[in-house]
Amino acid sequence: MKPTYAAAVLGTITVLGGACTEMKDPVEGTQSLKVDLVAPASGGSKTERLLDTQRTITVNLSALDAAGEVDASFSRTVQVYEQFLGTLTPKLTEAPLGTFTVQNGKATSQTVTLPLAFGPTTLWIDDGKSGEPTYATGTSPILWYRDPFISDLQTPTSETAIDALSSIPLKAKQVSVTTSRYGARGRFVVTSVFSQGYTVSDVECADANGTPPCTAQAYDHALVFSFSSPRGADGGPIVEGQTIDGFAGGVDEFNGLTEIGFPQTFGGGGKNVNKAREPIPAIIDTETTVTPGTWFDALTAPGGGVINFERNEAAPITLLNGKVCDTAADADYATYKQWKLDPSGVGGNCSGNKKVINVITTGIAGIDPPALVGRTLPSVTGVLRPVSIGTFNVWIIYPRSAADLVLQ
């Protein structure tokens, strides 16, 4: 045997004999927290939802080791959160809903009351904040609460709170809205379509067949922002007046406007169209009426003042007998093509006047705002959107077509 060959064989044998199996230490320590539901007795199901009032939850806990047995060495305080609509409430970095104390790997009849929950919800319990956290985690069986209505994601926690116009309870949640709050008589009707999305209202029709007329209440309206042309599940374009099966997406408050972002629309595009199902637009209450409070007053005014705009956000509304303000020196018009209607009938230079409505008619053929300056328009209807950026706070209506403008 030549030396080189011998060396190679010897090396091979050495490698084969000595380095082929690397032994690693076994996994040790607490691996998870087992969560057993005590009360309610059942978490419900997709078809049988818990009541909104069933928010007090009782569970038993067990810490489990790598063998799947109770880890008796685990005696710690663990944190409790709830997970629904895609996020933890509160966040892991915030103070938890509560804490449970586990002794010798066990904790029994631990109770927490959930502040708010929609859809499939789990308790999330983890050991992430102790001195030497194990990061062991456990979740409860699913607690099936009802899915949110449009009004759940639009209605502020308090209509008189200082942030009533900008705060929504489900911000940053991922919602799926497929159920009308009006039950069998309810429908989701598209009230406007624009190049980057559409608005939809939860309406109550005359019967379970969806026979018009259909009406909507406060906070029944939402804007679905698709960024591109809105399309249904079949790829067909969404059209005004159609009834959809629902929508899903992330809830955001973008410059004062509640939006559903990165949406999915359920139901085919352009199907089931009946414009008669669209709710009759609310009429903006102005200084020209005899009611004691108007929509332009403060939140604390009789009738709620400006909260009425918020109640109709993303809904078609109508302003009667507004006077067209000057456009020549109007920065809003020059920059954003927003012209102004003064419901008080004064008009003129409306810059700085907070009691006016901005209007955007870009894209509507035959409307030349400068040519309308000084005229009192009998009726202007449009879908309402707020824009609130720092000190720039306006309500804007977007007429959907020339038919929404009665010019004389």
Added chain:
Amino acid sequence: MHRLFAAGVALLLAVASCTVDRPQPNLVGQDIRLTLIHTSDIHSRLFPYTFKPNTFDQGYGLLPANAPFGGIARISTIAKKIRATSNRSLWLDSGDCFQGAPVFNEFKGEAEMRSLSLAGMDGAVLGNHEFDLGARNLFDKIDNFATFPLLAANYAWDDPPPGAVDPNGRSLRDVVSPFQMYNIDGLRVTVIGMGNTSTITSIYEGGNSLGFRPLDDTAALEGWVRILRPMSDVIVVVSHLGLDEDENLTASQVDDPNAMLPLQGVDVILGGHLHIVTNPPKIIPNDDKGHTTVLVHSGAFAKFVGRLDLVVHVGDSNGDPDRRSRVTSFTYVNLPVDSTTNDDPVIANLMWPYSVKINQDIDLNGVFSYVNPMPATAKIVRNDPSGGDSQLGNLVARSMQLQEGVEAEFAITNSLGIRADFERGPLTIEQMYNVFPFENSITVMYLSGQEVQDTLDFVARKSASRGCRTQAQVSGITFDMVCSGDCGTFQGQPVTACAKNIYVGDHCRMDNKPDAAVDPSKCARLGPSSLYRVAVNDYIASGGSGFQVLKRNSSKQDTGISLRDALRVFLNRQNRCTDQIDETDTVVPQRKVTERYGTISCLTEINEVHDGRIRPVFE
């Protein structure tokens, strides 16, 4: 000699067959937490860079005060911190780590593959920009520098063309896998890659230089899920398809009795390509029992690292939908990559020589223009709020049109080739790379009036589908981009988007108002049978982004002149700065631009202002 060879083979086999043995924990019935670290569309932002975070960025915690942003050494630090707070973790990337900063132009992907490997990435899908310098370059970079698996289950690797093969006959099909399985302390995680197909148009057409064919996304994924689900606790799809395509990978219309539910087995989709953040993650129903798939996109340009914590209830039979492991809950955060995070010194050391070499070759900090449009908060934007032509787009198109040796009647370029705005302040070479990362050149061609009409019709159709936001930028030509109107019929179906009122020339609109009609006395109406000398970029000239009319044209001549260089030349010719104060100078307040940077041009709101050369119209 043959004995030596035999011994070598034996040695190789011995090494290859070595195994890791470890007693496996019994996780059945337990809720096991798994942390997925997610990055996507890093686009070569391996070194920190400066830009102004938009509203969304700031909402996710990327604050201007914490500039500069990005950098692989910081990402590595964040990944290590995440791993330190999780018992089981996996770092996955959704593709397009290539292209977007000078380090890629200089090193062609080597720095990306080396740094991501050293930082501990566990796997990545191929993005479309990984192919920017060809299949052979990608193969070389993976083969030489990547220690993590590159995945794509929806590519069928054909016999590769000669240019895609190394001297040993190896090519991408030897280094790209459809999936990878991981055993993370007893939790079996399978990751399947779904590469981009919509953007790499060359794979659909003749002369496929990349050597693969795209497979149907759903069919490809379904096949692998069927095989892998029984042996996996968690199936993660790491995708570079795009959001809509990701959603289509699962069955969301579960109430539809006819709906096929082939992909119920996918637990998580980590997506990329669109540079978006989905926080909270999307929750896609995938069966009629309330089970869901979690869909996450974690942004781009190394601005964020996503952290997705899953709780996996481990089942006892992963082949049985009723008994298999399930994700029972999750939480997601996206962590900003900014100056509040320290560099990982190991990665910083790796990157340092690259930094030195780049700065030797390119004067990245060199300033050649100053951006100070009015009002004082303005910048030069690539997307005009109107949806029509933008100031930056106009500057780019004009620079192409007027470039010496080009001198075209008009110019067309795609909007997405411009990747960022010109921020206020000094315009550096590095910013030019960030704004124009692609090595595109100017192509000159002769188009008939009908071809111009067809091209702009295509622009209008594509723009209409994207919120009536123009997908092209032009100079020397003006038209109405009808996004909704009467555009005739095609195969019996009404067409609602097209280009109308096309005129050749500048400042064509009445009173120079962007939203006014064209004044026919100022410009010449496009003649269907006339012939025009047109400047375009070489990407759309070859059919990129769907510009098929340009692809078919046979008069093309690539000038080899870089778009970036043409723009630089053009900007240098603009008005010189005079008394402008450098707003960014924190050392010597009120110092003049000329005192700090010498004789350079100043770009204001008047340089190629938005003038309605592309006017969005809803009839």
